[in-house]
Amino acid sequence: MVLCPVIGKLLHKHVVLASASPRRQEILSNAGLRFEVVPSRFKEKLCKASFPTPSAYAVETAKQKALEVARRMHQKDLRAPDVVIGADTIVTIGGLILEKPVDKQDAYRMLSRLNGKEHSVFTGVAIVHCSDRDGRLHTEVLDFYEETTVKFSELSEELLREYIDSGEPMDKAGGYGIQALGGMLVEHVRGDFLNVVGFPLNHFCKKLAQLYCPPRPGDVRGAERDSIPAVDTFEDLSDLEGGGGSDPAWGGRGGRGGEEAGGAPPQAPGPRDADLNGAAEEKRPPFPTGLLELMEGFKASKALFTACKLNVFDVLRDQGPLKAVDIARKINASVCRTGRLLEACAALGLLHKTDAGYSNTEAADLHLVSDSAHSLHGLAVYNDSHVWDLFTHLDLAARDGAEQARGASGTKAERLFQSAETTLLFMRAMHGLSKLTARDVATAFDLSRFTSACDLGGCTGALAHELAREYPRLQVTVFDLPDVTEHARGFQPDGQRTEHVRFVPGDFFTDALPRAQLYVLSRVLHDWPDDRVHHLLSRISSCCEPGGGVLVAEAAAMEEEEAAAARRRGLQPLGALLLGAGRPRSARELGQLLQRHGFRDVRVAPAGDLLRVVLGTRAAP
Numbered sequence: 233m234v235l236c237p238v239i240g241k242l243l244h245k246h247v248v249l250a251s252a253s254p255r256r257q258e259i260l261s262n263a264g265l266r267f268e269v270v271p272s273r274f275k276e277k278l279c280k281a282s283f284p285t286p287s288a289y290a291v292e293t294a295k296q297k298a299l300e301v302a303r304r305m306h307q308k309d310l311r312a313p314d315v316v317i318g319a320d321t322i323v324t325i326g327g328l329i330l331e332k333p334v335d336k337q338d339a340y341r342m343l344s345r346l347n348g349k350e351h352s353v354f355t356g357v358a359i360v361h362c363s364d365r366d367g368r369l370h371t372e373v374l375d376f377y378e379e380t381t382v383k384f385s386e387l388s389e390e391l392l393r394e395y396i397d398s399g400e401p402m403d404k405a406g407g408y409g410i411q412a413l414g415g416m417l418v419e420h421v422r423g424d425f426l427n428v429v430g431f432p433l434n435h436f437c438k439k440l441a442q443l444y445c446p447p448r449p450g451d452v453r454g455a456e457r458d459s460i461p462a463v464d465t466f467e468d469l470s471d472l473e474g475g476g477g478s479d480p481a482w483g484g485r486g487g488r489g490g491e492e493a494g495g496a497p498p499q500a501p502g503p504r505d506a507d508l509n510g511a512a513e514e515k516r517p518p519f520p521t522g523l524l525e526l527m528e529g530f531k532a533s534k535a536l537f538t539a540c541k542l543n544v545f546d547v548l549r550d551q552g553p554l555k556a557v558d559i560a561r562k563i564n565a566s567v568c569r570t571g572r573l574l575e576a577c578a579a580l581g582l583l584h585k586t587d588a589g590y591s592n593t594e595a596a597d598l599h600l601v602s603d604s605a606h607s608l609h610g611l612a613v614y615n616d617s618h619v620w621d622l623f624t625h626l627d628l629a630a631r632d633g634a635e636q637a638r639g640a641s642g643t644k645a646e647r648l649f650q651s652a653e654t655t656l657l658f659m660r661a662m663h664g665l666s667k668l669t670a671r672d673v674a675t676a677f678d679l680s681r682f683t684s685a686c687d688l689g690g691c692t693g694a695l696a697h698e699l700a701r702e703y704p705r706l707q708v709t710v711f712d713l714p715d716v717t718e719h720a721r722g723f724q725p726d727g728q729r730t731e732h733v734r735f736v737p738g739d740f741f742t743d744a745l746p747r748a749q750l751y752v753l754s755r756v757l758h759d760w761p762d763d764r765v766h767h768l769l770s771r772i773s774s775c776c777e778p779g780g781g782v783l784v785a786e787a788a789a790m791e792e793e794e795a796a797a798a799r800r801r802g803l804q805p806l807g808a809l810l811l812g813a814g815r816p817r818s819a820r821e822l823g824q825l826l827q828r829h830g831f832r833d834v835r836v837a838p839a840g841d842l843l844r845v846v847l848g849t850r851a852a853p
């Protein structure tokens with residue numbers, strides 16, 4: 233097939249497209265590629281905030297989609313395909329990532345945001361080469377992304393509503409399809425049109441050319457790494473394994489898009505790039521959107537914290553929608569400043585703004601009001617009043633150590649327990665976080681064989697109550713400092729099973745530990761250095777009867793951790809740097825610690841997005 237020499241290199245391989253998108257299937261089959269379609273089951277729910285750029289998010293999602301299919305196919309038939317292609321398309325505007333709308337209202341919100349403005353469409357692509365090595369799947373990933381800029385006209389509300397009623401937006405990123413009715417919304421496009429539709433064919437072909445047709449030594453075209461080779465570059469188009477090169481040439485830098493971290497190091501760009509027609513154009517570095525977002529990120533956090541502190545979300549939950557002037561009156565603040573804060577919250581996706589005024593988004597109703605079941609309001613207020621202040625001394629901590637950085641404010645315990653008010657602030661923050669993760673921790677393993685448990689450092693008892701709810705035979709003791717247990721009463725849920733949870737004051741480093749079959753350490757160990765952790769585990773080990781257990785929950789990385797989670801956990805050492813004490817540990821390291829202290833049959837399980845749980849059983853001494 234002369235028209236698609238590069239695509240031809242894949243003709244004799246078993247290629248799988250890990251996508252249900254009819255657009256991607258059409259683009260690739262129109263280009264002459266033969267492939268099997270196996271839609272990925274990877275849930276597109278990576279934490280967006282943990283990526284430095286929107287493109288990094290799209291690339292990681294594409295990679296995870298492809299790897300999920302490769303693993304599933306290998307597991308099923310013990311034979312993976314030769315190549316799996318994954319892709320993910322997102323729309324970004326003002327730092328927000330828009331994916332497929334969940335309902336008509338969501339589509340309306342997205343399209344209103346895009347109305348009259350320019351936005352970017354990123355498609356991340358992963359080309360995964362698979363091979364079988366002694367029954368184990370081996371993968372090599374090449375990934376890249378492409379960015380296209382799209383400008384919407386000024387559109388009337390009526391038109392947007394009519395467009396949404398057509399049903400077209402629902403399965404498309406950003407809520408529109410440029411290739412169909414949505415084309416009428418678009419004033420202009422800069423970049424690859426097919427990239428918007430879901431697959432950057434041109435960039436893909438360039439990557440294939442790098443992989444399968446590396447330039448021969450002395451080839452003058454060698455410098456033109458980014459161009460698709462002209463048809464006559466290939467003498468033998470039926471060459472199955474790639475024109476003369478044995479190994480695929482991983483790496484290389486894309487045109488408007490680029491490589492993501494995790495690929496091979498980029499090759500040094502030539503002084504000029506050549507476009508497909510051979511005309512030279514000035515190479516401009518990609519716009520550093522992600523970096524700029526990081527530079528400004530602290531303002532976004534502060535806006536969220538401040539709105540929480542001023543109870544904006546509480547007021548709007550109870551009385552919204554409200555105009556800025558009314559909100560200002562209710563929170564006792566200046567109208568002009570409140571207006572700006574509300575604008576910022578709307579831009580961050582925390583509030584909706586309509587003609588009727590501001591109202592909470594679903595996430596704000598769920599997590600940012602102060603008294604909801606899943607409230608993180610306490611965490612926001614604690615971060616604002618304690619953690620924010622601590623992080624302003626990060627430079628001092630890096631240079632002179634944690635002591636200097638903490639200065640007069642004292643150790644963590646001294647600061648947290650200096651007054652009932654600060655203790656409660658801390659407890660509210662921990663309560664919100666624990667409630668968010670308690671169910672996942674309680675159910676990561678079947679703990680029904682235990683009838684007594686002791687949650688060491690169990691704070692408000694959020695996890696203890698979840699354990700008692702999940703395992704009706706279980707009696708749970710929460711063991712925490714007297715400053716904490718004294719205030720725990722105010723956090724107890726109404727109703728059932730509270731009689732199965734009791735609070736005992738004490739210090740787990742010095743006081744006798746309550747007897748229990750199962751000891752729980754949830755988000756405790758990362759606060760302590762190795763010597764303290766050993767001391768604590770040896771105390772637990774000597775109290776624990778053979779057959780008893782220890783359950784450790786931490787934001788610990790797994791071995792083959794997806795990059796997103798690894799990045800998210802990558803910020804933890806900063807906290808340790810400032811507090812000068814603990815450190816994050818991997819799941820494997822936690823398992824080894826338990827083994828060292830006499831626990832066997834150590835197993836690890838994920839607990840939701842954030843935590844890993846490690847369970848060990850006390851062996852007979």
Ligand SMILES: Cc1cn([C@H]2C[C@H](O)[C@@H](COP(=O)(O)OP(=O)(O)OP(=O)(O)O)O2)c(=O)[nH]c1=O
Nearest residue numbers: 251252253320321404405408409410428429430
């Ligand atoms: C912006 C835009 C997106 N889209 C589509 C491309 C993608 O199919 C979709 C974005 O969602 P994706 O999550 O990238 O893909 P998908 O869910 O359709 O398929 P899969 O996850 O199985 O790979 O939006 C258009 O068709 N036209 C457009 O103008």
